[in-house]
Amino acid sequence: MPLLSDCDATFQNPFGQAIPAAPNILLAPALAPNQGDHVFGDVLGTIETALQRIFGGGQVWPTRMENYSSLLSNVWTGLQAVDLGHGAAAPLVTRAGAAETDQHSHMFGGYSARLQWEMAEIVCTGFAPNGGGERRRIGGYKKSWKKAVLKRFDELMNNLVDSTAIAFYIATPNAIRNSNANTVHAPWSLAHAVQQVTPMNGPGKGTITPVLDRYDSLRNSIDGLLGRFELPTRSLNVNNNTWA
Secondary structure, X not given: OOOOOOOOOOOEOOOOOOXXXXXXXXXXXXXXXXXXXXXXXXXXXXXXXXXXXXXXXXXXXXXXXXXXXXXXXXXXXXXXXXXXXXXXXXXXXXXXXXXEEOHHHHHHHHHHHHHHHHHHHHEEEEEEOOOOEEEEEEOOOOHHHHHHHHHHHHHHHOOOEEHHHHHHHHXXXXXXXXXXXXXXXXXXXXXXXXXXXXXXXXXXXXXXXXXXXXXXXXXXXXXXXXXXXXXXOEEEEOOOOEEO
């Protein structure tokens, strides 16, 4: 249940009452993505979705976050400036042909949902009865919450890299890959990806290696982001998107 002890059944975690189940790698579907295979899962996209749901308000969520804590907003702005493999020139492998079993997409997506839910345990939100409008409260920083979120973050990072995409991109970064129905896109952790990439050679390695290096410090950055939820429990004023 949400960390706020007085969050009743009417006001819940915006991602649902219970944490999503851990994904089962044996249930990974065969996919033929229109946009190709990303080498890295979109970790910052996962975090951003969680922040959007924590603060709510649709397009005004950045304003709500800034009003809640300018320090939190500044940390997030700094994180967004880091290229973690989903920028304008993201390492991407275009694939043509049959669908392939995509364990990476399945596992990363499943653990993304679990991380987002855990982050949103700090918020209690819903709508008051009889047209009373949105109610939203955010609890202060708690070590138990931060520890739980970082555990989910570690799970996500254990499924960060698409093994098939990274090997092909390093060898032939601008080529179209012809698929094989027997190919399985296994998920690699950051540590395993670094270990596997080190002996590889190819024109795409110069793009991949710096991204892997940047991921080394991401956990500390997320730790710092979570630490900015350090204020006492505060309630949203929906009329001006401020907190009291």
